[in-house]
Amino acid sequence: MKIDLISTGSHVTSELVKNATVIVIDVLRATSVIITALKNGAKSVVPVTSVEEALDTKKKLENVILGGERKAQKIEGFELSNSPLAYTSTAVHDKNVILTTTNGTHAITKSSAADKVYIGALLNAKAVSQKAAGEESDVVIVNSGTDGSFSMDDFIASGAIIDEILQNGVYELTDVAKTALLIYRTHQDFFSYIKEAKHYKLLMDLGLEEDIRFCLQKDLYDIVPEYKNGIIKLHF
Amino acid sequence: MKIDLISTGSHVTSELVKNATVIVIDVLRATSVIITALKNGAKSVVPVTSVEEALDTKKKLENVILGGERKAQKIEGFELSNSPLAYTSTAVHDKNVILTTTNGTHAITKSSAADKVYIGALLNAKAVSQKAAGEESDVVIVNSGTDGSFSMDDFIASGAIIDEILQNGVYELTDVAKTALLIYRTHQDFFSYIKEAKHYKLLMDLGLEEDIRFCLQKDLYDIVPEYKNGIIKLHF
Numbered sequence: 001m002k003i004d005l006i007s008t009g010s011h012v013t014s015e016l017v018k019n020a021t022v023i024v025i026d027v028l029r030a031t032s033v034i035i036t037a038l039k040n041g042a043k044s045v046v047p048v049t050s051v052e053e054a055l056d057t058k059k060k061l062e063n064v065i066l067g068g069e070r071k072a073q074k075i076e077g078f079e080l081s082n083s084p085l086a087y088t089s090t091a092v093h094d095k096n097v098i099l100t101t102t103n104g105t106h107a108i109t110k111s112s113a114a115d116k117v118y119i120g121a122l123l124n125a126k127a128v129s130q131k132a133a134g135e136e137s138d139v140v141i142v143n144s145g146t147d148g149s150f151s152m153d154d155f156i157a158s159g160a161i162i163d164e165i166l167q168n169g170v171y172e173l174t175d176v177a178k179t180a181l182l183i184y185r186t187h188q189d190f191f192s193y194i195k196e197a198k199h200y201k202l203l204m205d206l207g208l209e210e211d212i213r214f215c216l217q218k219d220l221y222d223i224v225p226e227y228k229n230g231i232i233k234l235h236f
Numbered sequence: 237m238k239i240d241l242i243s244t245g246s247h248v249t250s251e252l253v254k255n256a257t258v259i260v261i262d263v264l265r266a267t268s269v270i271i272t273a274l275k276n277g278a279k280s281v282v283p284v285t286s287v288e289e290a291l292d293t294k295k296k297l298e299n300v301i302l303g304g305e306r307k308a309q310k311i312e313g314f315e316l317s318n319s320p321l322a323y324t325s326t327a328v329h330d331k332n333v334i335l336t337t338t339n340g341t342h343a344i345t346k347s348s349a350a351d352k353v354y355i356g357a358l359l360n361a362k363a364v365s366q367k368a369a370g371e372e373s374d375v376v377i378v379n380s381g382t383d384g385s386f387s388m389d390d391f392i393a394s395g396a397i398i399d400e401i402l403q404n405g406v407y408e409l410t411d412v413a414k415t416a417l418l419i420y421r422t423h424q425d426f427f428s429y430i431k432e433a434k435h436y437k438l439l440m441d442l443g444l445e446e447d448i449r450f451c452l453q454k455d456l457y458d459i460v461p462e463y464k465n466g467i468i469k470l471h472f
Contacts, residue, residue, distance in 0.1 A: 182429075
């Protein structure tokens with residue numbers, strides 16, 4: 001079995017993910033938001049790629065709350081931003097969260113040709129790794145990236161997840177997967193590497209340091225969201 | 237000014253390279269071959285993407301010698317393989333080398349929308365970096381990769397070249413460029429990182445260790461080949 005890594009959602013093709021178990025990562029912040037929302041009792045998260053699609057989807061569902069960002073900030077008319085700290089139990093319990101973000105929700109929807117699509121972040125690194133290893137198939141880690149490009153925060157989180165997967169099975173790693181693992185093993189504090197990331201700097205400039213600290217907590221939660229038929233839930 | 241890196245030739249688009257100075261790298265071994273051939277007196281190197289195109293091009297040129305590989309081995313009917321050690325002065329002096337390889341020649345031809353396309357490897361790392369910095373434009377380092385994927389050997393060589401470019405100007409680095417630089421700075425012997433590369437293992441299995449040792453000599457040559465109008469030469 002193999003572990004590969006795709007460093008931005010825009011490079012995902014059906015060919016690259018078919019028959020594989022995909023773990024989609026957008027540490028800062030979409031997949032951290034999804035995991036937190038479901039942990040705090042949301043019934044589902046529906047990832048959509050545009051504001052228009054979010055508003056259309058809202059008409060078809062009940063108990064809806066709208067969340068997401070453009071340029072890292074809350075969308076006009078939406079209840080929630082893309083801060084995981086906003087997805088409290090009070091805000092999301094029993095709700096269907098419709099989420100649209102610049103990078104993460106695209107990467108998720110583009111991965112739908114995979115055998116299984118799990119949602120990963122540092123928050124559930126160990127749990128998602130165990131789940132993926134249990135599939136006994138090739139694993140492809142899809143980094144959402146930032147604006148179509150490689151993102152350091154997703155890359156090191158991939159390394160952490162690869163490290164965990166290797167504790168649960170024997171895999172051959174591609175060159176890029178080996179490099180992510182090496183980056184993680186030499187920067188297990190995360191910050192010493194991530195502080196150079198473009199997206200980290202953008203969020204810091206927007207005063208979102210608390211969000212970053214929250215997202216960099218490894219294994220805070222032991223849940224594994226799955227994306228299937230357009231919806232993300234904990235159990236299908 | 238910015239330095240970006242594209243980790244495989246298959247991801248190169250006109251949009252990503254236009255108005256930029258591109259350095260194409262295929263350390264193991266196409267760009268190492270090109271640099272060596274021109275250093276040893278070849279008049280030009282013509283990169284082509286198929287065996288058929290090589291044979292067609294041969295009909296149109298004089299003083300031709302055919303070189304290249306498929307699956308890392310010499311092509312039937314070709315005079316030279318893809319080993320830089322074969323491109324001696326005796327073999328290539330005053331010749332036009334028609335070269336077709338699996339990864340490198342594709343990456344070069346796909347970069348043609350750039351403002352300038354220089355050929356780089358560890359062999360000419362310092363020279364190509366100085367040349368690129370002299371253009372005072374954005375720099376995009378195109379890694380040929382291996383079979384459409386990220387290749388550790390090209391990635392660390394990119395880091396070495398970025399390190400040199402930064403000694404000649406002030407640049408903003410993208411996340412992937414920063415990561416390549418970090419990998420180089422923490423593995424300046426090259427082998428401690430490259431020994432894990434898929435392509436390194438393939439070449440070692442084929443008994444090509446001498447080729448690898450040759451290609452990993454940083455700054456052996458001070459020449460900078462340029463690709464223009466389908467041809468690679470030292471001076472246009």
